[in-house]
Amino acid sequence: MSLWLDAFAHVFSLSTLFIILLGTLFGIVMGCIPGMSSSMAVAIIVPFTFTMDPATGIILLASIYCASVYGGSISAILLNTPGTPAGAATVLDGYPLTLQGKSGKALGVSAISSGIGGIISALILMTAAPFLAQQALRFGSPEYFAVAIFGISIVSSLGGKNPLKGLIAGAFGILIATVGMDPINGFPRFTMGSSSLIAGFELIPVLIGLFSASQAFILIRDALKPESDSTINEITGSILPTFKEITKLIPNISRSSLIGTFIGIIPGIGGDPAAFIAYNEAMRWSKHPEKFGNGAIEGVAAPEASNNAVTGGALIPLLTLGIPGNTVTAILIGGLLIHGLRPGPMLFQNNGDVVYALFISLIVANVLFMIIGLFGVKYFTYILKVPNRILGPVILLLSIIGSFAISNSYHDIWVMLLFGVLGYIFRQLDVPTTPIVLAIILGPLAEVSYRQSLLQSAGDISIFFTRPISAVFLIIALISFFTPFVRSFKTNQQKVS
């Protein structure tokens, strides 16, 4: 109980509320600019949280995460282009509403649905996570190995159209993580005589390179392309929906929030499918499914509630097991590690203050962006006009400063640039970059727990299959690993027939 009280006191202090406000504003800005993503927004800020206390740092990152997912709906509605991939489903009915002169209403419903979705998922997170973490405390090395393998197994789901490319990226990431000292004996591996590589590649510069610098390169590349036809529409009609309109939407919003939270908990799926699934469900339950796609307000409420609910859901495996279920939560691990905090059950034991403050701040951030969305959304439309040729260089510069800031090291800037170029090339080749990060985070955990388990069992690998929790996680890992291949095979079969 005292942890909750301490967390309340921390979150409701003026300085923390100010940080949440800043994070929310920054998140909405980054979310509403097409081409930006939640992962880029969070990655670029991680190093700047280094000077903050751990709770405030992670609160800032979580606020950016929640707000940026909401921000994606602004450009989806006004510009016919989602600001973030998670906003793609919102375009379907959001833009037709704009064309009908009801963009205000769409933006208002989007803010309220996103806020409620985020709050419901935060409440589920607050209830479920401490209980799950308590259970996870019983884990030994074999269980951690199985959990890490489960986390790594989702790389096959992250390959987009081609699961094979996700796997290659994952294997590449595991090999990158082996650079530096061997975690058991301290033997230097693949350092090529460089003292800078003894500690391996720092996670934060790698993250900034893969997600921010590579995005800056894309913006710079596209800066000279002719402007797209999409014009920024003015906000028309009242933003604040009536009480009756909202009460009508409540069942839809609640259902979509539960869908989003549940999908968020399952690693590897993410916000964009969650939004589409909630959209389909809303259409299935609607009395007027024919209105969907032609400007149904339910078609805005469902995906927005769902994609924002993913934020709380995705934090459950992250905080309780240390498994990042999507790109942003993988980056959030970087935000925790920068303060020496390792996500997992011990985080609740050793740093309960940080975890509970994060829970409360999620609700505050969701309420805050809802208010900002209802009363200040018109100011964010100006940001949509900032050209790529300004954004690109600025993001590149921030990536450089951010990489230097962590340990005053020029080496980190070079690492960032290297991974920025690598990330850009991978994106051009349709190779996903998230598996690399996932593997860099979970690879060392898997290796250490694997080798420790074998030391315990005198080299007998049956230790992983005879312990029930470990065996269950390995079975889930197998299922999660092969599911995308089965899906891809079935799709091909359907195409053939």
Added chain:
Amino acid sequence: LVKANYIFSSVMILVGISIFIMSHNLTEDAAGWPSFFAYILIFLSIVLVIETTIKSRKSIMNEKKQKKEQGVKIIEKNLLFTVLSSIVYLLIMEHIGFLLVTPFYLSFLLWLLQYRSLKSLLLLSISATVIIMIVFQYLLGVPIPQGILENFL
């Protein structure tokens, strides 16, 4: 994308082979994990080559795709200059410092992106550098590379 897949797979196979060869200099304990994943990387990359070959034979859209790829390449010249100028910028910044070099770097990037008004180019570059310096170094306490101005800032 067919050609790109071949190049990507080849590079990944080379990475796998290099790791595998370098693993021979390590103790058996330390080499086990990376060697195993080097094998996996090589295997998966070979599978990608085979998959791409089979798919490309089935595809009849190749010519159109190649035309599209050529269109993208022309624009990518910008990017090459951006990366090269970033390398030069980092090399110089290490000695001279952020404040003195960044306006030139930003000006170059903006010029590369067709900003031709000298006045707004200089104004943007200098003001962005100064604002970043003030916000990060003085307000957020984030270290910025100082270079030769180390004792003055």
